[in-house]
Amino acid sequence: MTQSRSHSKLRVASAQAVVFAAVGLLLFWLFAITGAELRARGIETGFGFLFEPARTAIANAPFTFTPGVNSNALALIAGGLNTLKISALVIVLATVLGLGLGLGRLSRNRLLRGVCLGYIELVRNVPVLIHISLCYAVALSLPGPRETAPFMGALITNRGFFLPYPAPDMLWLASALTGVLAALGVARWRRHGGRWHPGALVFVLLTLAAMALPWLLLGRAPEMVTPAVAGFRVNGGWSLSPELIAIVAALTLYTATFLGEIIRGAIQSVPRGQWEATEALALPLRTVRRSVIYPQAIRVALPALSNEYIGVIKNSSLAVVIGYQEIVGIGNTVLFDTGQAVEVMAVLAAFFVVVSLAFSALMNFLNTRTAWASRT
């Protein structure tokens, strides 16, 4: 873009100076007023408060957190970990659901297309905060621990979900070992084998069969830790609080609609000539999708997907409305305990900017890996 009207050097320099002076004055004004305001309220500026003991307990701390002993900084770290935990869960689950929705929208089956479109339109036109509140209301309206029967060892109650998890047992280790060996073997066969190329289903079934082999040999199943109702409480098992379930479910259901549309758009963006070329080569449909269409679609979808994923990290801050303590919720608590508004806001902003930048760097790396050299 050429701006043929040539700015004289003097004009450019003076314009620069005006901008510089304006920004400088604005910052000076803000600092002068803020300083006076803070002194008037008796608030000391600085980040010293981070290392003072925290006053308020954390409801969903990922590690044992004792108020009065552990510092505000540790509280914020706990919050940051919770933010990352929600985001990671949502990104994985929403990608799976979004993939289903996106492929469903392109299915030949008209009913499936309709169901996916209906779901997407219904969910994405309602604020995510309403989804969170609704999911929370649903999670709290589940039956109590004493009114429900375990389902496959899991307890689904209004106090949260309690899932069984594997107990320390050598049999699990043996199972994992045979599973990995079988998977490696079949994968090798698929690559170098003769006439027989097992499909994905056969692959999974063979691996599962190999994992069950040690159980059959020893004649017993490995042990699990299962939750049990004791009074009004539930003991044992892997517990997920209703707040965590609500925020993860709501963000997953909401984000998946956007991911689905991105994936659909990316697949549709592959030029028709590519489909026609594969037909001319008489390639089977499965190979066409896996080797021709999807690799090109991923390249188109990745930038938009990474935007959505960063959106998930930012949206996880909405957990504050249902009282799940992620970094914004904890920052808010620290702010009210210490009054250090500017510093806490700076920490929160820095956290999100750093996480977003780190995530974009990761996605950019993936992008360069998936993108091939542009044709000349």
Add this chain to the structure above:
Amino acid sequence: MTRFLAPTIATPRPAPQDPRQWHDRLREDLFYSPGATLATLGMLALLAFAGWHLLNWALLDAVFTGTAELSPSDACRTPGVTGACWAVIGDKLRLILFGVYPYAEQWRPAVACVLMIVLYVLSVQRRLWRPSLALIWVVFLGAVIVLMRGGVFGLSSVTDDQWGGLPVTLILSTLGLGMAFPVAILLALARQQRKLPMLQAASVGLIEFARGVPLLVVLFMASVMMPLFLPADWQISKLLRVLIAFTLFGAAYLAEVIRGGLQAIPAGQYEAAAALSLNYAQTMRDVILPQALRMVIPGIVNIFIGFFKATSIVVVVGIFDLMTAAKRAVSDPLWQNAGIEVYLFAALIYFVFCFSLSRYSARLERDLARGATN
């Protein structure tokens, strides 16, 4: 020349009919293979199951009003009631729609909402896409504010901490975006100034900061930090502070959309303007911006939809919008178990606005794309 042209204008023919019979179509769309048949039947069974339960819950077993003996909330809590409790909507409708606005004056927020909707309907008319549309916006939004605030024309004064419900949602999103628009144009233009790196850096810094932080953090800043930044004797109400935050936040997102439009303008347009010896302001005002903005209108509508949904986040800083009103309705001890019903009702209101806007945006995108290829 004329002998290559048809002598008469051809009458348009109707679109070709689908020659397939209904059962052929059904087979080709739903039962084209054993797997598809299985999937279709499975989905039908699932839909029937879910639909039947939904019908029971939402209509057949639901409680819509109280009876002569029972108040609405008691009617919902009668043992054996398993359906939805829609009676809460009737009981709390005015609270959800208009918040704590003085009860006798609630015709004013109602009229304000109607004015806003008329404004939307006017704004989507393509023949009104002229600079004078900005004037229409100023007049309508001014009328809405006067109506809500009162204090003139014999209307009693209502301070903005008493405003609530749907009008606040509409005001925050519409006024916020309206105010963000000029800021966004300036930001987008500043970002293009390669010869003024200071200005460019300031614009990039503001845009990337606003886009990198959650709206929630920006709102917290507006509610707890902004008072520290301003002289102590400046009294700015919380609603206004949040509106300013929304304006800056929205301007950052809008600026990126507008930048997309600016970048799509071919260099020839700039060169043509320079050949006519137009200066920078004239080039932008008369040549570049009219084309660039027209191009990105679908993007602006999408930002507006996102904005409209995002206003619900003000519940966290205690502004009384539609979402807060819904939450307040549920916090009534009489209706504590009616959360699902109230939130579904609020969801319906949001859905009506967002769905119609997104349909409009999709149609517009198609029309503009068609216009571009012709």
